[in-house]
Amino acid sequence: MEGGMINGAAGDTPASGAMEPWITLLVLQPSPFCNINCDYCYLPNRTSTRRMTMDVLQNAIEKTFASDLVRGELTLIWHAGEPLAVPMKWYEEAFGIIARAVPPQAKIRHSVQSNGTLINQAWCDFIRKHNISIGLSIDGPAFLHDAHRKTRRGEGTHAAGLRGLRLLRENNLPFHVIAVITREALGHAEEIYDFFESEGVRHLGFNIEEVEADHATSSLGREHDQRVLEFYETIFRLQKERRTIVIREFSAAAQKIRSGVSLREFDFPWFNEQARPFGIVSVDCEGNFSTYSPELLGMTLKPYGEFAFGNVARDHFSDALETPKFREVLGDIQAGIRRCAETCSYYGYCGGGAPANKYYENGSFASSQTMYCRYSVQMPLDIVLSDIEKDLAIS
Numbered sequence: 001m002e003g004g005m006i007n008g009a010a011g012d013t014p015a016s017g018a019m020e021p022w023i024t025l026l027v028l029q030p031s032p033f034c035n036i037n038c039d040y041c042y043l044p045n046r047t048s049t050r051r052m053t054m055d056v057l058q059n060a061i062e063k064t065f066a067s068d069l070v071r072g073e074l075t076l077i078w079h080a081g082e083p084l085a086v087p088m089k090w091y092e093e094a095f096g097i098i099a100r101a102v103p104p105q106a107k108i109r110h111s112v113q114s115n116g117t118l119i120n121q122a123w124c125d126f127i128r129k130h131n132i133s134i135g136l137s138i139d140g141p142a143f144l145h146d147a148h149r150k151t152r153r154g155e156g157t158h159a160a161g162l163r164g165l166r167l168l169r170e171n172n173l174p175f176h177v178i179a180v181i182t183r184e185a186l187g188h189a190e191e192i193y194d195f196f197e198s199e200g201v202r203h204l205g206f207n208i209e210e211v212e213a214d215h216a217t218s219s220l221g222r223e224h225d226q227r228v229l230e231f232y233e234t235i236f237r238l239q240k241e242r243r244t245i246v247i248r249e250f251s252a253a254a255q256k257i258r259s260g261v262s263l264r265e266f267d268f269p270w271f272n273e274q275a276r277p278f279g280i281v282s283v284d285c286e287g288n289f290s291t292y293s294p295e296l297l298g299m300t301l302k303p304y305g306e307f308a309f310g311n312v313a314r315d316h317f318s319d320a321l322e323t324p325k326f327r328e329v330l331g332d333i334q335a336g337i338r339r340c341a342e343t344c345s346y347y348g349y350c351g352g353g354a355p356a357n358k359y360y361e362n363g364s365f366a367s368s369q370t371m372y373c374r375y376s377v378q379m380p381l382d383i384v385l386s387d388i389e390k391d392l393a394i395s
């Protein structure tokens, strides 16, 4: 699984600009195992077949709703390795437990990000039955996808992923796609757009290859800024001309601009769920939990040690708030946000970015600018803004 799946200027909508914490996403990792072996994957334990027990799951749900941090709809994201590599029987039991453990008035929505290779008719039926929001990870045409997304034997996974995508379409199940953009993809923006358009993809996001955890280097860097910009500009032009695919990065930017919501200097970025304590809660298959960027859970990070703030078997989320480790992480992340507010003209839109990218690119949460900022926040916003300005100049 590629990192940054949940990255981005958040689109959650709090009832007010209140600063107290609340959970937007509960990320459940049923198993670290993945059935394929992408070369840009950041997960160190993706060969492990450990699986969450039903006791851990029950504790995770109970602790979430006991925390008093849930307001409005809660999205449960099944995440980590390949979620559909866990048998359907496991999910049938798990969904039953969740349905019984969730308070009657609570609204939850399930979401899965999958490599698509294991999707069959039975999964389509399950997805429909439980109204699961599904995303696929496909990088575009076969020559780009198969360069990185391979089986453990080194074979490409494009054909299998595409089979899954087509089956979702045959079943009229809505889905989105996330494509990882590596250096090789940069000159192929139009082919990528054409490919997804011809496959009936209507919602597409780009994760520009990030540096995270086990994936310590990216094929991209400052020297590629101009080419990344050209890539985005081509995609923007195509989506504007054809109106066939909604591109996550541009629609998020346009939505944010239209909302008129921005931050005053040093305002806390309540809309940025990765920077907001307990905006996202992640629980691994052993019941360890963390908050902030989900990809940090279980990683060993200097100077904090293992990135987990407790275990759902014994701890409430509120217990974590007073631990020295949490206070240290919180202080460093807040220092990074403050630095963003002081130095970055995009702060009002971005709200201080993603702690995982800051840590892995800059070595510290208490930092600001990253490659992720340039490629996933600043460039898309600049393109959308300059388009709006052009339109205004014409009218």
Ligand code: SF4
Residues within 6 Å of the ligand: 340, 341, 344, 345, 346, 347, 348, 350, 351, 352, 353, 354, 368, 369, 370, 373, 374, 377, 378
């Ligand atoms: S430096 Fe990056 S993370 Fe910080 S506000 Fe600017 S774009 Fe966001």
